[in-house]
Amino acid sequence: MALQCGIVGLPNVGKSTLFNCLSNAKAQSANFPFCTIEPNVGVITVPDDRLNKLTELVKPQRVVPNTIEIVDIAGLVKGASKGEGLGNQFLGNIRATNAIIHVLRCFDDGNIIHVDGSVDPIRDKEIIDTELQLKDLDTVSKRIQKIEKQAKNDKDAKKEFEILTVIKDHLETGKSVRSAALSPEDFAFIEGLGLLTQKPVMYVCNVDEASVVTGNAYVDKVKAAVADENAEVLIISAKIESEIAELEDYEERQIFLQDLGLDESGVAKLIRAAYRLLDLYTYFTAGVQEVRAWTITKGFTAPQAAGVIHTDFEKGFIRAEVIKYNDFVTLGSENACKEAGKLGVEGKAYVVEDGDIMHFRFNV
Numbered sequence: 001m002a003l004q005c006g007i008v009g010l011p012n013v014g015k016s017t018l019f020n021c022l023s024n025a026k027a028q029s030a031n032f033p034f035c036t037i038e039p040n041v042g043v044i045t046v047p048d049d050r051l052n053k054l055t056e057l058v059k060p061q062r063v064v065p066n067t068i069e070i071v072d073i074a075g076l077v078k079g080a081s082k083g084e085g086l087g088n089q090f091l092g093n094i095r096a097t098n099a100i101i102h103v104l105r106c107f108d109d110g111n112i113i114h115v116d117g118s119v120d121p122i123r124d125k126e127i128i129d130t131e132l133q134l135k136d137l138d139t140v141s142k143r144i145q146k147i148e149k150q151a152k153n154d155k156d157a158k159k160e161f162e163i164l165t166v167i168k169d170h171l172e173t174g175k176s177v178r179s180a181a182l183s184p185e186d187f188a189f190i191e192g193l194g195l196l197t198q199k200p201v202m203y204v205c206n207v208d209e210a211s212v213v214t215g216n217a218y219v220d221k222v223k224a225a226v227a228d229e230n231a232e233v234l235i236i237s238a239k240i241e242s243e244i245a246e247l248e249d250y251e252e253r254q255i256f257l258q259d260l261g262l263d264e265s266g267v268a269k270l271i272r273a274a275y276r277l278l279d280l281y282t283y284f285t286a287g288v289q290e291v292r293a294w295t296i297t298k299g300f301t302a303p304q305a306a307g308v309i310h311t312d313f314e315k316g317f318i319r320a321e322v323i324k325y326n327d328f329v330t331l332g333s334e335n336a337c338k339e340a341g342k343l344g345v346e347g348k349a350y351v352v353e354d355g356d357i358m359h360f361r362f363n364v
Helices: 015-023 050-057 087-095 121-147 155-171 183-189 217-225 238-246 250-259 264-276 301-307 310-315 325-331 335-337
Strands: 002-010 034-038 043-047 062-064 067-072 099-105 200-206 232-236 279-286 290-296 315-322 345-348 357-363
Touching: 002 015, 002 087, 002 217, 015 067, 015 238, 015 264, 043 087, 043 200, 043 345, 050 238, 050 279, 050 290, 050 345, 099 121, 099 217, 099 264, 099 357, 121 217, 121 335, 200 217, 217 232, 217 315, 232 238, 238 264, 290 301, 301 310, 301 315, 301 357, 310 315, 310 335, 315 325, 325 335, 335 345
Parallel strands: 002 067, 002 099, 062 290, 099 200, 200 232, 279 357
Antiparallel strands: 034 043, 043 067, 279 290, 315 345, 315 357
């Protein structure tokens, strides 16, 4: 599954520094490979201790982790929704992503001039929110005009018209689509419009070194401002992450983190949070040739999970043999799980759980 999170933010908030830290993730851990697709896109593995543990037990010939693409979105200026500056490129790049990582400056530093002359993460958030909402309002208004007559005689058009009317009213109050009072089914119905503020969002508060553990007054304001968005707020110091990236020795990095009162790097937390943001699960296949993590959407059935490996697996699905991760780790091998009666045989209706170790039987 090709999944993308776009990093957005105003100039001088630490967006590009954070992206560069992600691009140097390989230096932080051998489990964080990075490669460049284009100058502003990085493919980064999702850190998962379960994959490491399975590798220790199975000792496969190769290991394949989950990955996410992180995109450094072009800069934004006021008026982007009307094409000002790099507005069209900025909005087009966001439309192509699955989720948004919104970086907010939450530190004071006289040597780094803010584009608006002062540090105010709430103002910064509202600038980007407004541009995205205005673009969505334009998209929704045009769609309503197009289907209004059709809605009088067509059931699906009528439903879409009603949903879009609710969204239009919501946007006109200065709120994003994701917070509208609609059901998941309603949101799914208009997914094809690619509304920018319908995408899930995570806020990254870029703080100074002194605030990296507990946050600060700026962070508190951000948390209060997004309380009704059901969005995660992550505290990271891009400056610290840059310093970590320069340390080549693993032990040095761990000591550096411990001295700061951190148990892991902010980059690792961000990657995992991005994976959660997309509402994803991981299941594993484990054999002597390969131990591999597979990405699925939460709620996938066994045939759908099999289809991630190959469409033929889903079409010809017969059954799935499932071992729970904790059972595998406790007993130490697939054979031991079989002997202990811990290998379950599941049919088409089985909903895959995060961490399941699976083997599929199929007939093409």
